Amino acid sequence: MAKKPDITTIASGYYSRQALNNNFESLRDKFDNTLSLDGSTPNAMGADLDMNSNDILNAQTVNTESLKINGTLVGVGDLSAAGATLSSISHTGDGSTVAFSTGYQAFIEDNTQVYIDGVYQNKAGYSISGTTLTFSEAPPLNSAIEIVVARTLDFGADDAANVNYNQGDTGSVNRTVLTKLQETVSVKDFGAVGDGSTDDTTAIQAAMDAMSDGRALYFPKGRYVVSSTLNCTREHFRMFGESAPSQNGQNQQEGSVLEFSQTATQGIIFDDDQAVSTNSTRRIGIENMGFVGSTTSAILQFNDAPQINIENVFVDNQTTGAGRGINFTRCFLVSTKNLFVFKSANERAVDSIGIRLTLDDPQLAGIYNFQSTTVRGWGTGLKVEGSYTVGGDQRWQSFNWHGSQTKSNSIGMDLVGNIQSGTITGNYFEGDISSSLRMSQGVENFLVAGNFFNSEATSGQINVGLSASTNEGFVRNITMLSNNHTNIDNRGVYIRANDTFASGIKVENCYFEEKSGATSTIGISVGGNPTTTRIQSCSFGTIDTKISNDENALYIDDVDGHFIRAVNVETITGPLTLTADSPRIQSIDCDPTDRTVVLPAKSVSQGKEFLITNTGSSNDLIVKDSTEATTVVTITGGNSALVWNDGTDDYGKVL
Numbered sequence: 001m002a003k004k005p006d007i008t009t010i011a012s013g014y015y016s017r018q019a020l021n022n023n024f025e026s027l028r029d030k031f032d033n034t035l036s037l038d039g040s041t042p043n044a045m046g047a048d049l050d051m052n053s054n055d056i057l058n059a060q061t062v063n064t065e066s067l068k069i070n071g072t073l074v075g076v077g078d079l080s081a082a083g084a085t086l087s088s089i090s091h092t093g094d095g096s097t098v099a100f101s102t103g104y105q106a107f108i109e110d111n112t113q114v115y116i117d118g119v120y121q122n123k124a125g126y127s128i129s130g131t132t133l134t135f136s137e138a139p140p141l142n143s144a145i146e147i148v149v150a151r152t153l154d155f156g157a158d159d160a161a162n163v164n165y166n167q168g169d170t171g172s173v174n175r176t177v178l179t180k181l182q183e184t185v186s187v188k189d190f191g192a193v194g195d196g197s198t199d200d201t202t203a204i205q206a207a208m209d210a211m212s213d214g215r216a217l218y219f220p221k222g223r224y225v226v227s228s229t230l231n232c233t234r235e236h237f238r239m240f241g242e243s244a245p246s247q248n249g250q251n252q253q254e255g256s257v258l259e260f261s262q263t264a265t266q267g268i269i270f271d272d273d274q275a276v277s278t279n280s281t282r283r284i285g286i287e288n289m290g291f292v293g294s295t296t297s298a299i300l301q302f303n304d305a306p307q308i309n310i311e312n313v314f315v316d317n318q319t320t321g322a323g324r325g326i327n328f329t330r331c332f333l334v335s336t337k338n339l340f341v342f343k344s345a346n347e348r349a350v351d352s353i354g355i356r357l358t359l360d361d362p363q364l365a366g367i368y369n370f371q372s373t374t375v376r377g378w379g380t381g382l383k384v385e386g387s388y389t390v391g392g393d394q395r396w397q398s399f400n401w402h403g404s405q406t407k408s409n410s411i412g413m414d415l416v417g418n419i420q421s422g423t424i425t426g427n428y429f430e431g432d433i434s435s436s437l438r439m440s441q442g443v444e445n446f447l448v449a450g451n452f453f454n455s456e457a458t459s460g461q462i463n464v465g466l467s468a469s470t471n472e473g474f475v476r477n478i479t480m481l482s483n484n485h486t487n488i489d490n491r492g493v494y495i496r497a498n499d500t501f502a503s504g505i506k507v508e509n510c511y512f513e514e515k516s517g518a519t520s521t522i523g524i525s526v527g528g529n530p531t532t533t534r535i536q537s538c539s540f541g542t543i544d545t546k547i548s549n550d551e552n553a554l555y556i557d558d559v560d561g562h563f564i565r566a567v568n569v570e571t572i573t574g575p576l577t578l579t580a581d582s583p584r585i586q587s588i589d590c591d592p593t594d595r596t597v598v599l600p601a602k603s604v605s606q607g608k609e610f611l612i613t614n615t616g617s618s619n620d621l622i623v624k625d626s627t628e629a630t631t632v633v634t635i636t637g638g639n640s641a642l643v644w645n646d647g648t649d650d651y652g653k654v655l
Contacts, residue, residue: 020119089147093139102131104149113148116140185211186218194222196259201226204258208232216240219256219289226293227261230268237270238285243312260293267295271303283307292316298324298356307333314340317352325354325378332366332397336373343377354378354408359386359417367397373404381406386417398422407431411438412455418442427451435463435494439475449481453492456515460494460525461485464505477504488523488543489515496527506534513541522548540655544638546613547585580604584611591616591637599643599650601626606647613640625650 006026008019089103093116102112112128114121116139126135139145160178185207188194192203204224207217211234219241241256260267268291270284284305290313291299299315302308308331317323325341328334341354354375359366368384375381384399399415399422406412407430414435415422419442429436429451436455439446439462453461462483465475485492492512495505507524514521523540525548526533540546568583570576575596576588588597597612599605602625614621614635621635623643633652635641643652 087149089149091145091147093141093143093145095141096138098135098138100133100135100145100147102128102133102147102149104131111150115144115146115148117144118146184218185215186220187224188220192219192224194220194224194256196223196225198225199227200224201228201230205230208234208237211237216285219258221256223257223259225259225261226267227263229266232268232270232284233272235272235282236284238287239289240285240287241289243288243290243314255290256288257290257292260291260295260299265295266297266301267291267293267299269301269303270305271301283309285309286311286313288312290314290316292318294319294323296321296323298327300326302326302328302331304330306331308335310334310336310339312338314342316342316344318344322351322353322379324352324356325375326356328355328357328368330359331357332368334366334368335371336369337371339370339373341373341375341378352379353383354380354406355382357382357384357417366399369398369400369402370404371402373401375405376407378408379410380414381408381412383411383414384417384419385414400424402426404428405430406436408433410434412436413438415439415443416441419444419446421445422447424448425450429453429461430455432456434459436461438463439478440465442474443478444474444476446478447481448478448483451483453483453485454487456487456489458490460491461488462493463496464494465496474503475505479506479508480510481506481508483510485511485523486513487515488512488521489518490520491522491525491548493524494527495525495533506536507538508534508536509538511539511541512543512546514543521545524548540640545615546640546655547587547611578610580608582610584609586610586612587615588612588621589615590619590621592619594620594622596628597621597623598628599623599625599632599645602645602647602650605645607644609642609644611640611642614638623652 007023087104089101091100112133114126114133125137126133128134133147160181161176163177164174165177165180166172166174186192187200187204187207190203190207190210192200192207194200204226208230211217214236216238217240219239221242243255243257258267272282282305284302284307286300286309288311292315293299295317296319299317308328313336315325317325323343325343343352343354354377355373357366357368370382382401397420399419401413401422401424403426405428409431410433412429412431412433412435413424415438421444423446424437425447426449433455435457436453437448438459448462455461457463462480462485464478464480480493493507493510495507512523521543523538523543523546524535535547538546567585567587569587571589572595575598576586577598578586578600580600582600586597588595599610600608612621612623612635614637617637619637623632623635623641624630625632630650632643632650633641633654635654639654641652641654643650645651
């Protein structure tokens with residue numbers, strides 16, 4: 001047996017080449033001198049053994065049509081397997097350059113192979129970032145560098161339809177990759193970038209146009225610049241992203257945001273040019289999105305879209321002019337939750353409107369439900385309007401505003417449409433405005449309860465009814481219950497009507513507190529000629545004028561159901577004796593001395609109540625029973641007291 005060949009230990013990297021070739025030569029010499037069929041003639045094989053060129057010339061040719069890698073058939077010609085294509089990129093070393101292009105993004109970077117002059121390089125000798133490979137030492141001058149990349153495949157629809165996908169959990173079934181990928185369409189499928197600088201208008205419009213009815217369009221996290229108005233003409237359409245809007249709108253960079261430049265007069269118009277009807281099934285949905293810009297009109301415009309759902313959305317019109325946040329025109333069945341509508345320029349232009357609802361079709365009836373909605377920075381926060389027709393069919397069926405907030409400069413909420421019913425509950429109103437809430441022209445059957453009014457309203461925090469010059473419409477059956485009115489600088493509640501167009505107005509269990517330093521505050525002001533107005537169990541804090549009767553207009557039901565004049569405004573110069581038919585509200589000035597008010601006999605006034613206000617400033621009203629022997633209550637200047645009897649005894653309580 002011949003001596004074993006001498007084998008040198010091989011180190012990794014380019015400089016192991018010489019040692020490798022020396023080993024090959026040693027092996028060749030031993031084969032040449034010893035290998036034969038009978039031991040007499042060395043190297044009697046049918047072909048040469050060329051170890052230095054790494055070729056075994058008599059090896060069988062591999063059939064690539066049947067070759068498998070990890071059980072996956074290798075494609076003919078491109079050596080594709082396991083979802084990747086093997087591509088080779090060649091470079092020539094210059095002795096100093098360490099960074100070279102891989103040509104492609106690696107499918108799996110660990111499967112990238114690197115050779116220098118045919119020698120495989122250990123992965124510790126280089127690193128890969130994106131499409132750049134960097135050696136720890138520069139390859140030698142004129143060395144042949146080969147980079148083999150397992151790159152991603154470009155799947156078209158035909159390819160994706162031939163690849164199966166299984167979710168993997170128990171009970172899951174095989175589907176094609178095509179059906180899986182088509183479940184959600186992304187704007188990035190159409191070339192949108194969302195980097196905050198690239199104009200994505202064309203890509204987003206193409207995506208909207210491509211959507212068949214009922215499909216959803218996804219906006220991955222990013223800021224998408226839009227330079228002109230987008231138009232969505234789909235009958236059924238949903239768009240969604242990843243935003244998590246905050247109340248102050250400061251996290252706009254964190255989610256999916258469309259940013260409209262000043263060249264866009266509007267943001268998005270949703271309109272399929274089809275007539276809308278109350279039995280329409282058309283629907284629009286927007287979820288987890290942000291919309292900002294400086295459009296001169298509305299950021300979001302909905303036309304003839306009956307079913308609209310908006311959830312976790314913020315809208316910010318940053319124009320310094322009028323502008324709009326959202327316009328709903330001829331729409332019904334609208335629902336919002338966690339909606340934020342801002343005008344961050346915060347100029348609160350008088351003619352700007354955060355949310356505007358317009359109805360001009362007599363065949364429609366709108367139902368709107370707003371929940372957890374914030375409207376800030378606008379002249380008018382929300383406005384509901386429509387052509388009013390006496391006795392006609394045109395009306396909003398229901399308007400509901402719950403757990404929300406408005407901060408405006410003109411009117412917080414202006415209800416001037418023909419609204420059949422509604423609720424305004426658990427909300428916060430703020431602002432230096434004319435009215436926090438104004439209701440007129442066809443508003444009826446409303447509950448306004450549990451709200452907090454913190455505004456310096458010049459025309460009343462709640463302004464209910466019609467001005468003396470307005471004859472159209474009506475306001476009726478309005479109940480104001482358990483509201484808190486603070487910071488009043490004019491009126492808390494202003495009830496007014498021309499003729500009999502306001503009726504059934506109730507103010508119960510409400511609290512009124514004037515602004516510090518205010519001098520002309522009125523808790524509740526009543527004017528015109530409203531009917532069946534009730535004021536009950538209200539507290540007025542330090543307000544001097546609790547209830548004002550501008551035109552002796554306050555009426556109240558008596559125990560027999562008859563309407564009687566309920567207010568007497570008088571300056572007395574001597575004792576005032578009341579009868580069972582006297583007005584229930586007495587506004588009395590007794591200055592410059594203390595005066596006595598004598599109650600009617602108990603036998604004829606059982607169950608009667610009198611609200612007595614001392615409008616003087618320095619002297620007392622002393623309320624006595626019918627015998628004048630017992631003082632029931634003493635009312636100091638500027639205060640009021642409620643006085644009543646049970647048929648046996650008289651009672652009085654200073655409010």
